[in-house]
Amino acid sequence: MQQHSFDLVVIGGGVNGTGIAMDAAGRGLRVLLCEMHDLASATSSSSSKLIHGGLRYLEHYEFGLVRKALAEREALLRNSPHIMWPMRFRLPHQPHLRPGWMIRTGLFLYDHLAKRELLPGSRSITFGSDSPLKPEITKGFEYSDGWVDDARLVVLMARKAQQMGAVIRPRTRCTQATRDNKTWTITLQDSLSESVTKVSASILVNAAGPWASALFAGTIAAPAPKQIRLVKGSHLVVPRLNNGDEAYILQNEDERIVFVIPYEERFSLIGTTDVDYEGDPSLARISQEETDYLLKIVNAYFRRQTSNEDVVWSYSGVRPLIDDEGEENAQKASRDYSYEVDDNQGLAPLISIFGGKITTYRKLAEVATDKVCEFFPQAGKPWTGNAVLPGGDFTSKTLLLAELKIEFPWLPTELTQRYVRTYGTECRNLLAGAVSIEDMGTLFAGNLFQKEVDYLIAQEWAWTAEDILWRRTKQGLYASEAQTLALEAYLSDSDKSSDTRF
Structure with a gap:
């Protein structure tokens, strides 16, 4: 320094x-x-990846928190359109869990507690024969929140x-x-x-x-x-459970809710749990009990049944919540x-x-x-x-994608799409000097090329394979053990040993 x-x-x-x-x-x-x-x-890399007001917090009378969060949603979506975007959430109605009037009242408050310009309001919906949900689930509600790549x-x-x-x-x-x-x-x-x-x-x-x-x-x-009160939240990633862009919010008998969210194009993210935790937060891992809990709720709603064998990845994070000694229930902690x-x-x-x-x-x-x-x-x-974050200086992902296809016609469409939602306009710096796919260097896993790895080392403090595969790119979803080892070997190569973190 x-x-x-x-x-x-x-x-x-x-x-x-x-x-x-x-x-x-x-x-x-x-x-x-x-x-x-x-x-x-x-x-901060183990959340449910949501920019949301917290619909369920209304049941706990945390109106101030919900209002603050709702007011922040649109500012964040404007400032980081590459890593954040609006998402519609579908809530299947289960009358024995929460009556319709209660949900409609909550959604009315959700729509009106703070100013809303970008996001459409809530509405009642009917699930048809093309629904991914079980046929007996025919009615529900839909509302807006946002998605974020937290890391x-x-x-x-x-x-x-x-x-x-x-x-x-x-x-x-x-x-x-x-x-x-x-x-x-x-x-x-x-x-x-x-x-x-x-x-x-x-x-x-x-x-x-x-x-x-x-x-x-x-x-x-x-x-x-x-x-602070340490509460562990765990998530599962499984092959995609629905074809649409909508997320689902599922009610459970214990009054908790579980999200099923489109994730990295081909997958669904399922979460979260609320379990009090003791010990080193960096050692938090999902338990079999949590896995069974999440799968049971999802299988109660979706036609396609999911088992342990379908789990592609799981992660757990520890939330540092304000410790209210009078509150025994972790899910109700503020x-x-x-x-x-x-x-x-x-x-x-x-x-x-x-x-x-x-x-x-x-x-x-x-x-x-x-x-x-x-x-x-x-x-x-x-x-x-x-304050627009690096790469967020564009008006439309569609227009940016079209511009990049003209500038880099040799770049595969799926990779260009990932670059847009990962780096925004900064991907031009990543691609500088490349005129063909061969210029991207070694393909390590998924669509992670050497040129991207070098950019992450030089510009984003990446140091290990885990940094790159999971926090910077999510390409760990496609990486075999051998590919991960090859990336680790590249990172430890003498040419990469100089400390670029600072």
Whole structure:
């Protein structure tokens, strides 16, 4: 690093941490973000991939949270049209679970709690003979929400923050943070080389997600102002269950709901569960009980029956929810966010982030950065409401796809489509200099070529096969063990050994 003194150091490279780093850097602050693993390597790549208000939260009377989330949907969809897009959700009606009047009332509130311009409203629907659902399910409802590639959202925010001057340090653990009056001294250890760097900062932000409370015991050496409740959510990926672009929201006897969402063209994403969790969040894995639970619900609705053998992939993430000791049910624990400021007796401030959901990350980051900027009167004003993320500077995916087909006529259509929804206009940088498919280099898996791998190493802090196959591209869905090993060998080649992460 060329500098060792910062206005703000952010611990945590998930959606909240990168959101704060981007916002603060855009207001003119000197920012460093450190993340002990890869960007979005924990909770922020393990969501249900939805930009949504949370229809079911209305039953828990969280009207404020739903209103905030609904208000954010359209801003996010406008700013990141390559990695986010509108999606219609179909809710099969099961009168014995929730009466029709209750669902209609909830959908009316969902349509009107916040201003809506891009997304159409809800309506009643009838399922015909071409429905993927069982024939006895004939009525339902349809409403709008949005889809997001969560891991790419985090990476693109980190790139935007870097463009604004922030220093982004993945695979860098904060091992100690101490404050002396007006200054934090922060010890950083590179997870690969184990080299140690010390930096100073005026403000420290703890955005460590599931580790936010634990960070106090091991790193900051102070009592945690709040405890968080760790709740595991697990998902399954199976071959596509419906041909349309719609997602399904399925009610269950235990009052929970399960989503079935179109995923990566050929698959369906099924989730999620809500299970209290103890232990290291990075070790969370789906249990057989969770798998059986999800499959049972899906098989109760869909004509096509799905078994363990159909599961292509599964993943689990740990949500760091605000701990309400009076709430025993994990599914009813609030998904809202809060932050705590510790600047007692004029000490260098510590801001700790607790809770939150991906849909409200921008608002959380803005509120937290507003608080940071109270200590920096010269800082700029809020700006992220209209901040287009890298690659999002286009008006229509269809038009961008048509332009790329003219510029790169040799590029397979399916690959061009993936580049549009992964990189947007940035794919031109990825393809620079290529005039034929041969120029793309080695084909590692699916439609992942060497040229894309090199771009991800140089521009997006990718370091391992897992970074590339699962968080950057999702081509792990098509990769055999031998192909994964070949990619790992390429990444460890001497020509790739220079550290491009920083």
